[in-house]
Amino acid sequence: MLWTFAFGLWGLSRQDSVWRDEAATWQVAQRSTVEIWHMLANVDVVHGFYYLLMHLLFECFGPGTTTLRLPSVLATAVAAACVAVIGRRLASAWAGLAGGMALPLLPAVQFHLQEGRSYALVAAGAGVTTLLLVTALQRPVRTRHWAAYSAAVLLMGLLNWLSLMILAAHLATLLWTPAERGVLARWAVAAGCATVGVLPLIVFSRNQSAQLSWIPPLSWHMLIGPGVLLAIGGAGALLDRPRAGRLSSSTVGLPLLAVPQLGLIALSLIQPIFLDRYILYSMLGLALLIGTAVGSAVRAVKPRFPAASNWVLPTVLALAVPALLPQSLAKRSPASRVDDVLAVASDVRHLKQTGDAVLFVPSARRDSKSVCPEAYAGLRDIALAETPEASGTLKGTESAPNRIRAAILAEHRVLVVTDASGVARPVTADRDKMKTTILRQYFTPVADEQIRGRRVTVYERDKPYPNRA
Template sequence: MPVWVLPVLWTVALGSWGLSRQGSVWRDEAATWQVARRSSAEICHMLQNVDVVHGSYYLLMHMLFECFGAGTTTLRLPSVLAMAVAAGCVAVIGRRLAGAWAGLAGGLAFGMLPAVQFYLQEGRPYALVAAGAGISTLLLVAVLQGRAPGPRRAVLRWVGYGVTVVLMGLLNWLSLMILAAHLATLLWCGARREVWLRWAAVSVTAFVCVLPLIVFSRGQAAQVSWIPPLTWHMMIGPAVLLAIGGIGALLDRPRSRRLSVAAVGLPLLAVPQLGLLTASLVQPLFLDRYVLYSLLGLALLIGAGVGAAVQAVGHRNAVAAKWVLPVVVAVAMAGLLPQSLAKRSVASRVDDVLAIASDVQRTKQAGNAVLFLPSTRRDAKSVSPEAFAGLREIALLESPVESGTLKGVEASPERIRAAMLRQKRILLLADTPAVARPVKGERDRMKTAVLRTHFRAVSDVEVRGRRLTVYERIERTGGAQGVPAKSRLPR
């Protein structure tokens, strides 16, 4: 049986376990959901204004939603299958460089890594980038091993390498740092001049193909302005990963001018992590998902360590050696079980768009108005428009689809104030205090001020990171002023 079969099946099983997360969808996935349900023309209109970096992924998900319908399975299954491909590539690379046990261990380890388990069930493009990293690295290893495949097959490998890197770049152009990782591998193993020339030509071509996206997306850089500046605390995670990877590299007994797991895995792990940390010194960009694909290198190095353990035990007892990997996997799964369960729970994400939409449907009454604070919380309506049917959008000037945005365009603060004062009952959809950010912007401050002064809260529900508060207009008769519930409003 090919060495990749078990890791692929193992990863698919891990991804299928709790795939729906109790029917929840959080805000990042809600962006995918609402955009995928638009027409191709509407998506292209939106990409001119926002999220062009994810344009290729949105168009892919649009096609899948058209074919299979909108749902959590359609949303997340592509990530499960992509991670399975990545695990299979890890297994094949490990077998080529360090033997079957190392390949099998690396492929199984990849699916168990906590970060991989998180994005394994995420309706975003990061798992697809990881699959591309696995395929491109496998093709590079095949070239470096120098097994004369014939001119036609050699050309196909380089074409496949270039196309895969381009697709990775179109899904997330920060993934082009894999070229720097592969450069380090070429330097480490002393690649032939012919390989250098072809790799350079293909890499430059791939970069040029992605360059227009990079340039255009810089005009939308405000989208990542929320990412916090780099701190020492944020560097702990990468440091731990590099330490584990370094131990695995030492167990592989690395030597210069030799193609090995260390020569491939350590650069693949270290270069993207260190590259993103360095870039974050100029502009805050450090989010682990941007370099998720680097964990293929960690899995390769873990596999090499387990493979070395199997060999060491095999010198003394051949029967016992066969049990090393099953025992390691069982112990790892037992140790990671609490995390695995947590990542498949609703609480693993900051909120749930679908749950609060259900509460809106139960709470609304004919003639009610609805407000969103901030306007990005309109994603609940974009994902579940039927739950908001009959509610009047008193702040909205242009819908998300019409404006080519994710959150729509709202009216001026004065118009919002005037519209609010004409209402008797308003439903406010906001974040819970635990995850809410300070109120910013004139429009949101106006919403807060009018509700505090002229309305009182009659019900307040918090569901999975979202908050639904119902406000009724204060009747000022006979000098009675009422008591506005100031403490209920976001500050």
């Protein structure tokens, strides 16, 4: 836990940058509970439980990058501790320690270790539920134990219902072990209760599935990453083969790694949803199997070189940490994310003049204003018809294209906040096409700054109003 916590605190602010996914958390967490409920009826209901939790934290500790990201650091530390305990119980103390210390070093985990989103919290839930399952298989447990298991799975599902795939991974472990009928029955009741609790969220969120339309269809090159992970995990499981057929690191770690990966691939064949962050918790299985490999190395060295066996893990870490240092530095830099809403707000602050107007292309780039309203003070948001808070959305409701056209032509100076040229996608909405067309026809850019994936262009009108007859 201490290793992971220290690793998470390193570079926590990422040079005071916040990217668009975290900006969604930031802006929603600052709304009232009533406004959050209003928004969840229209968008992002799948993240509703997490937003309410972050709202409580923002109320208690104030908004900031530390409040935004520290929950993920603490959650990953809990997940690492669970991996260490599971590895110790199923293999050896060295295997547990190696697995727990390997978890925060994995590149995918490093990315979400300092992310203001729910995925690290789901990983912590996966660690707790898997530890509870191992406990149930190792010793007699009471009803309250299964109640705790069910509650932990329920919380995972409320944070992200795709995490319920962990139940399939746990079932694979139970069948592989194999577990007693009584244990299987109690597990089925606990899993069923948790699933029933999450079911309303699953049904309601299907009405908002259009939010996932930007995810590309599954392709062969997207399978390279999962293939590499499964190969590494499979190699670790082979080292545990003498223990296969009963509870061991392989019977717990391999299903935890493989089932969510394969399950998400299967679901993506129906609807494109293949994003590795949805199954970040599967990295606990990989870490457990890596720890098993290190533990096996210690066990192999110890009979002939007892003193040297104590240096196997330190040696592995001494090689792994420098090798992964470029990745570690990259994950902690603003360039590791698509854009930075705080940086572009700073540009707006020094480019704006009294009486200026502002446009956002596309409207989702209004997240910068929602996170840093003080930077946009004095600017008229001429396209906005209803604020994000009042409309129950993340980006607000904009006026009809003809009204926006008239509003633009009534201005002398307009600031346009959009994506940087390197990451910008062609505009598709009629409103956004109209905005860019009118600006090109009747305005001239007089200032243009790009920083960390965002762009601010200042336009001044150089042509008279068009003939409206």
